[in-house]
Amino acid sequence: MPKIIDHEKKKEQIVEYTWQSIVNSGAKGATVRTIAKLAEMTPGQIRYYFPTHSALLDAVMEKVNHKVAQRIQEIFDQEDLTEKERVIQAILAVLPLDDDRYADMEVWMAFQYELHEAGTNSMGDEIRLLIQKSLQYLSEKKMLQEELPVELTTMRAHALVDGLALHKLLTPDRINNEHAAKLIRNEVHSWLKEEYR
Known part of the structure; x- marks a missing residue:
C-alpha cells in the first residue's frame, strides 16, 4: 500500500527548518541544500513544495x-x-x-x-x-x-x-x-x- 503523505505538514516542516536555518546562518546560509539536510529530504523534494527560494522565504x-x-x-x-x-x-x-x-x-x-x-x-x-x-x-x-x-x-x-x-x-x-x-x-x-x- 502506498505511503500517504501529508503535504501541508511537509510544507510546514520545510518552513520551520528554513526559519531555523536563517536563525543559525542568515539568509545566505539558508540554501536549499542546507534546508534539505536539516529536513532529511532531497533538494528536489524541497523544490517540489517551493519551486523558488523567494517562494520559500515568502512562506x-x-x-x-x-x-x-x-x-x-x-x-x-x-x-x-x-x-x-x-x-x-x-x-x-x-x-x-x-x-x-x-x-x-x-x-x-x-x-x-x-x-x-x-x-x-x-x-x-x-x-x-x-x-x-x-x-x-x-x-x-x-x-x-x-x-x-x-x-x-x-x-x-x-x-x-x-x-x-x-x-x-x-x-x-x-x-x-x-x-x-x-x-x-x-x-x-x-x-x-x-x-x-
Missing part, C-alpha cells in the same frame, strides 16, 4: 508575520492592561528583546535583504502600520493630544522602532532592553494628553 515571512500578529493580539486581549500600556507592549513586541523576538527579527532582516538583492522594494510596512493602528486606537479612546501631527509622529515613531530593532539586532550590547523600553514608553507618552501620561 517563512508569512509564518513570522502571523506569530508577531498573534503576539500583538494577545497583548490587546489582556484586560488588566490600560490602553496606553497595550500600545507600548504591542510596539515592544516587534523589537528583538528576547530570543524568540530576536530570531523573528533575524528572519525578517534576511527576507528584506533577499528582496533588496533581487531589486525589489525591500522595506515592508508592518511597523509603520503598527504605529498607525496604535495612534488610531488611542485616538478612538480620546487619549491623543488635540494638535498632534499624526503623519510626522508616525514617521518619527517608525524611524525610532526601526532604529532600535536594527541596533538590538546588530549591536545588542549598545542598548539594553530597559533603555529600549524607556525610549518606546517616552515616545508613546509624547502622543498623549497630559492626564494619560
Whole structure:
C-alpha cells in the first residue's frame, strides 16, 4: 500500500527548518541544500513544495508575520492592561528583546535583504502600520493630544522602532532592553494628553 503523505505538514516542516536555518546562518546560509539536510529530504523534494527560494522565504515571512500578529493580539486581549500600556507592549513586541523576538527579527532582516538583492522594494510596512493602528486606537479612546501631527509622529515613531530593532539586532550590547523600553514608553507618552501620561 502506498505511503500517504501529508503535504501541508511537509510544507510546514520545510518552513520551520528554513526559519531555523536563517536563525543559525542568515539568509545566505539558508540554501536549499542546507534546508534539505536539516529536513532529511532531497533538494528536489524541497523544490517540489517551493519551486523558488523567494517562494520559500515568502512562506517563512508569512509564518513570522502571523506569530508577531498573534503576539500583538494577545497583548490587546489582556484586560488588566490600560490602553496606553497595550500600545507600548504591542510596539515592544516587534523589537528583538528576547530570543524568540530576536530570531523573528533575524528572519525578517534576511527576507528584506533577499528582496533588496533581487531589486525589489525591500522595506515592508508592518511597523509603520503598527504605529498607525496604535495612534488610531488611542485616538478612538480620546487619549491623543488635540494638535498632534499624526503623519510626522508616525514617521518619527517608525524611524525610532526601526532604529532600535536594527541596533538590538546588530549591536545588542549598545542598548539594553530597559533603555529600549524607556525610549518606546517616552515616545508613546509624547502622543498623549497630559492626564494619560
